[in-house]
Amino acid sequence: MPELMLDGRALRVAEGTSVAAALALSGDGCTRTSVSGQRRAPLCGMGVCQECRVTIDGRRRLACQTLCRDGIHVETQA
């Protein structure tokens, strides 16, 4: 069971859980704020829409196509 940090909070999830799912398990599931200030969450679930982009260990990644691994740090965009 990997343990990761989501916006500074520790979370343990089942093996194979996506980062998108982990965001919903630990909070409201939102990933970013749009250019006009709307909160957004994953939409397409399959790597197309880019709504779920987050920062993982300093790199821009898609939460829906990234699996949780032990020790990763995920930051959403406030």
Place this chain on the structure above:
Amino acid sequence: MNEYADLLIIGAGPAGMAAALAAASSGARIVLLDDNPLPGGQIWRDGPQAKLPNPAREMRERLEACSNIRRHSGTRVIACAGPKRLLVEDADRGWVIGYDKLILCTGARELLLPFPGWTLPGVTGAGGLQALIKGGLPVQDERLVIAGSGPLLLASAATAKHNGAQVLRIAEQACAAAVGGFAAQLPRWPNKLMQSVTLFDRHYRTGTYVLAALGSERLEGVRLQQQGKIIELECDRLACGFGLIPNTQLGQALGCELDGQAIAVDAWQTTRRADHYAAGECTGFGGSELALVEGAIAGHAAVGDLDSARALWPRRARWQGFANALNKAFTLDPQLKSLAQPDTLVCRCEDVPYAALARHTDWREAKLASRCGMGACQGRVCGGALQHLFGWQPAAPRPPFSPARIETLLCLDDTPPA
């Protein structure tokens, strides 16, 4: 670091897996690339809340056992890097893959049409919700409405219910006569008949579509046009998808011609560009059975085994018949083109409203004036929607095809070191 493949396959869903396995016995050096963490595509998506069907598991094991197939997961194509060379990127690095033959198995994405409230957190695609649940998204005791069109609505509902969600309504826009006519043909494909029986749900309504997602910070309910009446339902999630559209962008960038909205192929699954093949949903929506047989034909043809490829033509024709019946039954109601209001955002990356687009005459003009389609998704969502709403054909994409790191783009620099 650069890499060479006799056969490069883009996409490891059913078509790509079948193509790799069909080509493997030739001994060709095969590279199978996919942007997801695991092979299987959208239909065979593995995860903590998913059980992979046996045929998918077997194909995955056979792929692992082939020493001449190298798999790169979590990897995207970023740009063309010269003749028969593609720049790709994974989580850690960028590199160039050169190839002799290429098979495009880039699949399809959902057609997501704009309607008031569709940007609220809690609204997803229909297949999108299914994918997120399989990846571990919790839906236990949540109230769901699933809307749009096609058999994917029932499949998504089944996954949600299996994981403890309460599905209040499945809203299919097609009319009862169209869906009934399709169901009456299902005995021609017995496994599809069985699937439809197991997936049936008493909350399914034909002639029903979403008018608006309701809520301020997050989804709180939906307004539906249900068989002539307007109704509202309180719910926690709305999953809405209007069928599937082929992913043709990479094919277009490589100079493959389109036939309608799909990559044009001949009987050998060859595109109009020599040595470039395409198979599965990127050549037109048809389901996993059609994708598997098209992939196998492309794989055999790409390594010159034309007899094995030809032997599969009857099976392809049978599943093409199913695809044709499906596409006819779930034709979209023209009413769906008027769901968006003037202030409804169409481009979610650049937050461009419908009113800023409706006055333009084509995609390029609208882009230049509004930044529509110029954000992170590169028009993959709004481009599909605007093609449906206004008939605007998106142009071939320009690199980078997806957001990429500077270090990756630097791999395109072929200046010899000083």
